[in-house]
Amino acid sequence: MKYLLQKYFPRWLRILSIILITIFSLYALFIYKCNKECVAYYLLDKFAIAPILFEDTIYFQDYSYVPVYDRRNESEILGNIEFWSMCPYRKGNTYISSYLSYILLNKIAVDLEDTERNIVFVTGFDNRRYAKASLLEDENRMKALFEEYDDYILLDTHSPRKSYIIPKQLVVDLEKEYGKCDYDIQDFENMSPQYYINADFYAKEQSGPALEPSMIYVAILFYKDGDYYYCNSNNKIQGELLERLSSVWEEAHYEKTP
DSSP: HHHHHHSOOOHHHHHHHHHHHHHHHHHHHHHHHHHHHHHEEEESOTTTTEEEEEEEEEEEEEETSOOOOGGGGGGEEEEEEEEEEGGGTTTOOOOOOOOOHHHHEEEEETTTTTTTTEEEEEESOEEEEEEEEEHHTOOOHHHHHHOOOOEEEEEEEEEETTTEOOOHHHHHHHHHHHOOOOOHHHHHHHHHEEEEEEOOOOHOSSSSSOOOOOOEEEEEEEEEOOOOOEEEOOOOOOOHHHHHHHHHHTTEEEOOOO
């Protein structure tokens, strides 16, 4: 046996095998630890604009609703946030992810005094703040938004550097038609989240080009089989509103952010 090992598995090959097995074992343990500590997911493959799923609740970025956070000493980190495509428990997921995706994992933090988890913070490689979708649908918030902002954009979730100008009256009419929205996580799996409607605070705050997408949230538009939906699969956009919305793309008048 010793002769066979020396002949077919020389010392250098055995050492290399041990090293490779150790590396793969450590990698598997690292991935397992990351997934075990994951408590939230980005629902789009671009974290800079993605809503997140945390404790079975959907959150969106909104820089008008969520103030700049200055209470770091009074926050608690609860775990990792991963891309939804990395979730090993997601139905139909092939679970293929790069090592870099795990190295750059961000963390979810909450304010210790915010027992309702109305606002959460992402810290680490990227730092952003999010509010519960249900809070952003508040009627008084929407009324105040329309009173303060006159400029609105359609942000393409697949090309975040492209944002179409959308008339304020169309945004107001869409909100009037569909009212307060309820969000369903299944819509993010069964349909394509295609556009955000955001208030354009850059138009109000500065004259220069925007450094990142305007994230004052109004609504999300889903796309499936040639149809568009406002916030959820029950709100299919039709008739005059669809025609007016289509004209926004047909005019091809958009703003580019660098």
